[in-house]
Amino acid sequence: MSRNVLSDPATEAADPIQLVAPDGSRHHHPDLDAVLTDVNDDALAELYTDMVVARRIDTEATALQRQGELALWPPLLGQEAAQIGSARALRPDDFVFSSYRENGVAYCRGVDLDDLLTVWRGNASSGWDPFAINMATPQIIIGAQTLHAVGYAMGVKFDGGDQASIAYFGDGAVTQGDVNEALAFAASYQAPVVFFCQNNHWAISEPVSLQTRVPIAQRASGFGIPALRIDGNDVLAALAATRIALERARAGDGPTFIEAVTYRMGPHTTADDPTRYRDRAELDAWAEKDPLIRVERFLATRGMAVDGFREAAEHRADDVAEALRQGLIAKTDPDVEDVFGEVYAEEHPWLARQQEHYRRYLASLDDSGDRTPPTGEGDR
Amino acid sequence: MSRNVLSDPATEAADPIQLVAPDGSRHHHPDLDAVLTDVNDDALAELYTDMVVARRIDTEATALQRQGELALWPPLLGQEAAQIGSARALRPDDFVFSSYRENGVAYCRGVDLDDLLTVWRGNASSGWDPFAINMATPQIIIGAQTLHAVGYAMGVKFDGGDQASIAYFGDGAVTQGDVNEALAFAASYQAPVVFFCQNNHWAISEPVSLQTRVPIAQRASGFGIPALRIDGNDVLAALAATRIALERARAGDGPTFIEAVTYRMGPHTTADDPTRYRDRAELDAWAEKDPLIRVERFLATRGMAVDGFREAAEHRADDVAEALRQGLIAKTDPDVEDVFGEVYAEEHPWLARQQEHYRRYLASLDDSGDRTPPTGEGDR
Amino acid sequence: MSTETAQREDARGTQTLTFGKAINAGLRRALSDDPKVLVMGEDVGRLGGVFRITDGLQAEFGPERVLDSPLAESGIVGTAVGLAYRGFRPVIEIQFDGFVYPAFDQIVSQVAKLRYRTRGRLKMPLTIRIPFGGGIGSPEHHSESPEAYFAHTAGLRVVSPSNPQDAFTMIRQAIASDDPVVYFEPKRRYHEKAEVDLGADLSAMPLGAARVASPGTDVTLIAYGPLVKTALDAAQAAADEDVSVEVIDLRSLSPIDFGPVEASVRKTGRAVITHEAGQFAGLGAEIAASITERCFYHLEHAPVRVTGFDIPYPPSKLEHHHLPDLDRILDGVDRAMDRPNSLTGLVEGGA
Amino acid sequence: MSTETAQREDARGTQTLTFGKAINAGLRRALSDDPKVLVMGEDVGRLGGVFRITDGLQAEFGPERVLDSPLAESGIVGTAVGLAYRGFRPVIEIQFDGFVYPAFDQIVSQVAKLRYRTRGRLKMPLTIRIPFGGGIGSPEHHSESPEAYFAHTAGLRVVSPSNPQDAFTMIRQAIASDDPVVYFEPKRRYHEKAEVDLGADLSAMPLGAARVASPGTDVTLIAYGPLVKTALDAAQAAADEDVSVEVIDLRSLSPIDFGPVEASVRKTGRAVITHEAGQFAGLGAEIAASITERCFYHLEHAPVRVTGFDIPYPPSKLEHHHLPDLDRILDGVDRAMDRPNSLTGLVEGGA
C-alpha cells in the first residue's frame, strides 16, 4: 500500500556489462570501448596467454596439493578473466590488497614463482616481499584488506602521489563490517581506491543470496561510491572497468566499486567438497560461460589463428608450471630460527630469552631429536 | 568521461518528506496520510503533550546534572518529534533497542520515572527492567544495539510472533561495521525490524558529512532494504513513517529503514562544549524548525486553542519533572553487595571468594572507613 | 521425522564416537530437548560446518533451527544476543579460532556484561563454540589459542573438553547454562575415538569440574583441551623414569575448579602447567600465580610453564617447535623435579 | 607558521605541564619532527579530542596530518595499517578504553602480526593511544583496563606512563618505535601537574625501562599507570608504620623490564602487585608467576595481588570499592609482610 514512498532497492538489476559474449561476439559499450582503443591483437593475445597461464598455475598447484607438496590450495578456476583483466589495468606502482584467491593477480604483478606457493606449503606466513611487486601478501581474514587499501589510498592522497590502490574481495566479504567501513572511509576521504569484488556466487557453502538480495554493486551507491557491474568472465570488461576506475582515482574523483560477476568453478579450497552444497547443473551452466573459451571464440571472430595462439600460450604455461613445481620442490624447510624471527623490530628481552631457552632445549636432545632422560643429580 | 556507465549515487536527495511544515502548514502525502486517518485532535494533543514532557524531562535532567545530582546527561533537545512520533507508533509488545539519547522513547514506553535517571547518576549500569517496558536499556557502544534488534526480530519470525523490533541509532553510527552488518542480516532473514536513524547532524564534534556524502537513507537500498527519508522535526511524519514500517514488518515484508532528519540542539552531553566546533548560525537556523513550535502552529491552523493546550501540557510536564526530581533525590546509594551482584547466573566460586575477602576487608576497617594499622604479630 | 532420526534421538546407550561426532550428538540432543535452542554460524547448515560438527542437523531440524549465518562474526554474535532477548538459546559456531576477533566487541561488551548490566533481568545463555589450537598444518589464523582473552573477561565462562565423553556432556551443560559459555574444541582431536555414554546424567557433575585424569604423587601436571592427551602420554613416559605424574584436566578454564589443583599440589609440592597459547599473560600465569598464593608453603619448586612461544602462530612447517610436545613437557617435569634438564646450569631466573 | 607556533616548537626547556598537556606537547613534537607522523581518531581534530589531548594540533598541522576519522574503530585502525604500508606513522586515539574492542581484530590479526607475516619487510609503527582506567565517575565502557588482552598479544608493545615527564617522553618513543605500541593513558591523572623537561633525550632511556619510583627494603610494590601515584602514597603511609616499601613503576607492560623487579624482590623477598583490571588472568598473574619463577628461593611470601574484582566495571557510585586504593594496597602490604591483615586467620589459600 505504501510502496511508492519507499525507495525501491529491488529494482531488477540490469544484466552485467559485457563486451565479449560467451559465443565470442563483441558487444559495444561507448564508455568501456573508449578506454580499450589501444587493445590490439597483440594485447588480446597477451591477455589470453595470461589467463591460460593463470589457469595452469591453478591446475599445477592443485596437483601439487594432491601429491602432498602443498598443504592447501584455493583455486581460482573460472575467475581468470576477472583477475587478469583487472590486474593488467594496474600500473606497477599501484598497490594491490587481495584475499587468498588472487593468484592470477599475483602472477600479473610479477611475483617470483618460487614465492607464490610458499604460504600454501606451510613454509612461511607469506611468500613475497609486498614492496617488490607492490602487492600485499594474501589476506585470510575476510575483508580486512579492504581497509588497508583505503588507508594506503588515503596516504597517496596525503603525500600527493598519483598511484591508486585496489582491494580484491569476494561476495561473502561484503557482509563483513570491515568492508562496509572501508566503503565509508573511502567515500569520506575520496580516496583513490578501487573496490574489486569478485562475486563468484559462493562463500564456501553459502550462496551469494544469503549475503544480499540485491546486486552487490548496489551496495556502493549507499555509500556514495559509483559502481560498475560487469560480466566477470569477460576479460575486456574487467580490463575496461578497472581502467575507468583507475582513471577516476588518478583524476581525484575518489573511489569506484566494481562487481565482477563470475563463478568459482572449483572447490573453495582443496579441502572442500562442493558436491555437498551445490548442483552439477549450476556448474555446467557456468562452464558454458568459461572465460578462456570465450576469448578464443572472440579471437576467432577477429580472424586470428586460435590454435597457434593456444599452443603458444600453453607452451608458456608449461614453462611456468615447471618453474613453479621445481621452485617448490627445491624449497628447503624453514629453519627453527624463523620461529622467532621478526616478531619485533626492536629488542625484546623476553622473546630473546625464550629463544635462548629453546636453543638450549634443542641442544639437549639427542641426534635423532629425542629427549635424553636425565641421569645424575639436578641442580638449581 | 565515463560518467554514464556508473551508477550515480550523488543524485541530489529529494527533500525529506514533511507533513507539517515549520510554519504549521500541512503538506499532503498520500502514503503517509493513509496511515494517519485516526489521528484526530485528541491524538494530536497527546503527541504534543508527550513532546512537551520529553523536553521538560530533558531540561530537568540537565538542571539536575548542573546541580550535581547527575554525573552526566545526554540531551535530546530538538529531537522530540522523531522520538515521540516513532515511539507512539509502536505496540507495547514490540521491542525497542536504543542508544543513550532516546529518553523520549523510554518515556513513551512507560518507564518508571524513578528508573530513568539512575544510570546517569551512577547508581546502576541500567535503570529499568527491559521486559517491563519491552525496551532494552541504553546502549553506549555505538551501533551494537542494531544487531540485537535484528536478532530479536529474527526470533519473532522463528517463533511466529507478530511483533516487531526497532533499532534507534544516530548518524555517526552508520559508519560502524555493526550497523551495516545489522542491515545485511536483516535483509537476509527478512526480519521484522525497523531501523530508525536520527540524523541529528552531529556525532559529538563530527558533522554528518564526515560519515557520508549521500543521504543516510540511501545506505539502506544498497542492502536491499526500502527506506524513507523524513523530516525528523515533524512528529506526524515520524509517526506515519514508523507505522508504515511496522505494517511492513507485521505483514512479513521484512525490514524498513527510516532516516529522520533532525538536529541536536544541545551539547552532545552535559560534558560537551559544542561552541568549539559548530556555528551559532547553524543552531539558529534549526531553532526555526523547532518540532514543538511547529505542532503548536499546526494546532492553531486547525483552530485549536493552543494556549490551553500548552498550559495543560506544561502542567503535566511539571508533574513529571517533579516526580523525576523527587524520585532521584530519594534514591539511596547502591549497596556494596551490588558490586558483585548478578555477574553470573550460576555459582562462581572465585567471585564468591573475592566477595568474601572484600567483606572481611571492609570489616577490618574502623568506623570511619579507615584502615587500622596492624599491631601485634601476623600469622600465616 | 524419519525412523533413523527417531532412533538416533532415542539413543541413550554407550557408543564409540569420535570427538567431533560426540559434539554433534550433544548438539542434536540439545536441539531436540529444547525448542529454544538454535545452532548458527557460517556454513553450519547445508555443509554441516567445515569440520562437519553440525552435520545433518539442518536436515533434521530445519533452517530456522540450524541457520547458515551471513559471513560476519560480529553480526552472528550480535544477532544471537537479540535472540537471547527473545528467549532463545543460541549455539554459535565460530569457524576457526582466528575468526573470533571481529566478534570480540559483542562478546566482551555485550554478551559478557548484559546480565550484570540488567541486574539479572536478562539471561545470556549463549554457547560460543570455537575450534581452537594448532597441529593440523593449517595456514595463519587457523591454529590460535585465544582462551586467555575470554578467561580474563568477567561474565563469561570458558571451558574446553579433552575427550569425546566430556565433549558430549559439556556441550549439553554449556547450552543448559544460563551463563554465556565459550566452548573451545581442540580441533586436532576431532577424529579421536572413545566410548561415549549418551545417557550420562548432566547433573552428576557441575559444568567444568576439574578431574584427575591420571593419579600420581611426585608432580602435578595441569593441562586442558588438546594437551591433555599429550600430558597423559608424558605421564606414562615419566613413569618409565620412575617419576609419578598426576595429570589434571581442568575442563573449565574460567572459573577454574581449583580444589583438585590445590589438593594435588599440596601433595606433590611441584607443578607443571602446559598450554599451546603463548606464555606471557596466558592462562598458565594465572594458574601458576594461584598455585603460589594457595600452596606457597607446600611448594618445593616454582610452578613451571611449558607453553607456546610469545610469537604469532608460526607457519605450519614450524608449528611442531611451537607446540608443547611430550618431550618438552617431560623437560618441564624434570625442571619441576629439580632433575637435570635443558636449563640446568643456568642461574635461578633462567627457568 | 606563526611565531607563537615556532616558539612552542622550539621550546626545549622545562615547563610545568599537566599530564594531558605533556602528551599534547609530545604529539606536537612528533608531528613537527617527522612529516610522516599522522594523528587520527574520533573528534581529535576540531574538538581536540574529548579530553583535549590533541588540542590545537589540527589548527597547527592541518586536517591531512590531524584527521577526524569517521566513527568506526576498526576502520580507524585498518586504514592506519594501510597508511603504514604507504610509509606513514599513524598515531591513533581510541576515545575511551571500552571502545577499542571493535578494532580488536585489526589490532590482533593485522597490526600485531604483519611484521612477522611479512618477515620484517613491512614495518607497523602505529601508536594506539587509549585513555584507560576508572575513577572519573563515568558510565559503563568508560573506565576499563583492557591491558592484559594486548599484553598477551605477541607483536605488540604495551606501555603506560604514570607522570607527565614519562607521558611526554614515552609518547615520543612510542611514535619513534618501528613496532606497534599500545599507549595506555591513565585518564584520571590527566590533570595532575609536574615539571616536564621538553629537551629530554629519547635515547637516554629505552622505551619502557622500569623505574624504581621510590626505594625501600621490606617489600616490593609493583604498579603502573594510574596506580603508581596511589602506590607512592601507600609507600609513604607504610613508612609511618615503619615498613619500607620499594615502589616500581613498570612503564612497559609488555615486555616488562624485569631486571629492576627481580633485583628488588631478591632484596625484599616480598612483592605486592596492584592494578585496576580484574585479577583473573590479568597482568598481575604474569608478574606474580614470573617473580615466583625467577626469585623462588628468595621469596618469603607468595606475591600478593591487589586488583579490581572479576566483574564488569561497576556503576560509578560503586567504583571506589572496585579500585585498589591506598588502604587496600596497605592491607596487601601487610599480607606480604605477614603482618595482621584482613585475611588474618584464614588458612593458607585464603590469601
Ligand SMILES: Cc1ncc(C[n+]2csc(CCOP(=O)(O)OP(=O)(O)O)c2C)c(N)n1
Ligand atoms: C573473519 C573470517 N571469517 C571466516 C573465515 C573463513 N572463510 C574463509 S574463506 C570464506 C568464504 C569467503 O567467501 P568470499 O568472500 O565470497 O570469497 P571466495 O572464497 O569466494 O573467494 C570463509 C567464511 C575467514 N577466513 N575470516
Ligand SMILES: Cc1ncc(C[n+]2csc(CCOP(=O)(O)OP(=O)(O)O)c2C)c(N)n1
Ligand atoms: C564504539 C564506540 N565508539 C565511540 C564512542 C564514543 N561516542 C559516544 S557518542 C558518539 C557519537 C555518536 O554519534 P551519533 O551516532 O550521531 O549519535 P548522537 O550522539 O548524535 O545521538 C561517540 C563517538 C562510543 N560510545 N562507542
Ligand SMILES: [Mg+2]
Ligand atoms: Mg565468493
Ligand SMILES: [Mg+2]
Ligand atoms: Mg548524531
